[in-house]
Amino acid sequence: MALVATFSRPDRAALARRWQALEARSTGSFFLGWTWVGTWLDSYAVHPELLAVTDGEARDVALALVGHAMRPRLLGPVATLALNQSGDPAADRPYVEYNGLLTEAGREVDASAVAADALARRRDWRALLLSGVLPGTPLLDLRARRRIRADTSPVYQVDLDAVRAAGGDYLSLLSVNTRSQIRRAMKDRGGVLPQVAVGTSADIDPWIAEMAALNQGRHADNAWDDAAFRAFVATLAARGLPDGQVELLRFTDGGDAVGLLVNFVHRGVAMNYQSAFAEPRGTKDKPGLLCHAAAVGRYAGQGLGRYSFLAGKDRYKQSLSTCEERLEWWVLERFTPRLEAEALLRRLLRRPASA
Numbered sequence: 001m002a003l004v005a006t007f008s009r010p011d012r013a014a015l016a017r018r019w020q021a022l023e024a025r026s027t028g029s030f031f032l033g034w035t036w037v038g039t040w041l042d043s044y045a046v047h048p049e050l051l052a053v054t055d056g057e058a059r060d061v062a063l064a065l066v067g068h069a070m071r072p073r074l075l076g077p078v079a080t081l082a083l084n085q086s087g088d089p090a091a092d093r094p095y096v097e098y099n100g101l102l103t104e105a106g107r108e109v110d111a112s113a114v115a116a117d118a119l120a121r122r123r124d125w126r127a128l129l130l131s132g133v134l135p136g137t138p139l140l141d142l143r144a145r146r147r148i149r150a151d152t153s154p155v156y157q158v159d160l161d162a163v164r165a166a167g168g169d170y171l172s173l174l175s176v177n178t179r180s181q182i183r184r185a186m187k188d189r190g191g192v193l194p195q196v197a198v199g200t201s202a203d204i205d206p207w208i209a210e211m212a213a214l215n216q217g218r219h220a221d222n223a224w225d226d227a228a229f230r231a232f233v234a235t236l237a238a239r240g241l242p243d244g245q246v247e248l249l250r251f252t253d254g255g256d257a258v259g260l261l262v263n264f265v266h267r268g269v270a271m272n273y274q275s276a277f278a279e280p281r282g283t284k285d286k287p288g289l290l291c292h293a294a295a296v297g298r299y300a301g302q303g304l305g306r307y308s309f310l311a312g313k314d315r316y317k318q319s320l321s322t323c324e325e326r327l328e329w330w331v332l333e334r335f336t337p338r339l340e341a342e343a344l345l346r347r348l349l350r351r352p353a354s355a
Contacts, residue, residue, distance in 0.1 A: 002055075002056065004054055007050065007122075009049055015050060018052075019038075021060070022103075026102050026104060029097075030245065030266035038239070039235050039239055040094055042235065043231055048084075050065060051064045051101075062103040062114075062115055067085050067086035074345060078126045078127050081124075082129040083128070083131070092131075093223055093229050093232075100133055108138070112137075116139050117142075119142055126333065128332040133327065133328055142332055144332040145334050153327050154318070155309070155310060157308045158320065158322050160296070160300045174322075178320065188285060189285075194252055194253050196251055196295070197251075199241070199249070201241055201242075204241070208234050210257065211260050211276035214278065236262075245264060248263075256278070259291035270304050270307045271308040272307070306323075
């Protein structure tokens with residue numbers, strides 16, 4: 001049966017029913033699940049359109065949200081669509097990864113072709129953002145004047161099967177330098193990794209507040225300074241804790257906090273979404289490395305397949321990883337005189353498309 005794509009704005013209750021019904025037939029990422037999507041919609045009061053690909057029986061085969069915004073560009077604002085984002089940087093601060101269509105398992109290629117054609121037929125945009133997608137996503141086949149890869153990022157991971165094959169000796173899989181740093185830090189803390197406590201619903205508010213306090217002043221653009229982002233993380237935890245999709249972990253040493261992690265657990269992969277660490281006690285203390293090493297031990301013991309640090313080029317993520325994959329951020333552009341002039345200017349000035 002031929003697939004058909006439509007755009008609509010269903011009410012929240014109808015959207016939740018449709019999304020969760022399709023999610024049960026999908027192999028999509030955590031970032032395409034209703035725990036993430038519903039929390040984002042409720043936390044930021046955004047109202048993107050629903051792109052639905054249906055079969056001849058009007059059953060959903062693929063779903064995605066499409067935001068529309070006038071995005072600042074080098075020569076002025078440009079009408080922009082954003083896949084599973086709003087197009088507003090403030091509302092998109094949660095930072096979607098492993099983005100794409102939520103698709104019925106086995107129908108990804110056909111559904112992507114129909115969705116791409118539907119997006120191409122719309123005349124209300126000049127640029128389309130595909131953020132945090134896997135390389136080679138079929139949506140890149142969408143008809144466009146130019147396709148600009150604005151960024152690419154490693155997703156550093158730990159192969160937990162390899163940890164178990166090493167008899168649980170995760171440190172043996174790391175470089176000599178990283179292994180030495182962790183062991184020195186452990187030695188100063190009694191020779192063991194921090195103890196791990198798993199948060200409950202009662203811990204959400206105090207632990208989120210503790211994470212915000214620990215992160216204060218540590219980043220130039222600190223998401224934890226944003227009350228809306230803190231509320232988003234708290235709501236995400238409240239909805240994901242009961243079924244284990246979200247975990248709050250707090251690491252202590254002799255009662256003192258070493259750090260906290262907000263992790264996702266999905267299809268055999270644990271993913272570190274947010275973190276906060278205590279100030280080092282000295283030059284050899286590495287609270288972040290210790291907390292992640294303890295988390296690796298926890299998840300290896302649970303039989304999971306990977307521990308992912310998600311997208312990011314941070315040196316510590318690379319140091320702690322044993323494998324990696326990549327995500328990409330694309331801007332697809334249509335022909336307009338303004339964007340042609342901008343593309344020429346960028347070539348002359350050698351400025352990236354993300355600027």
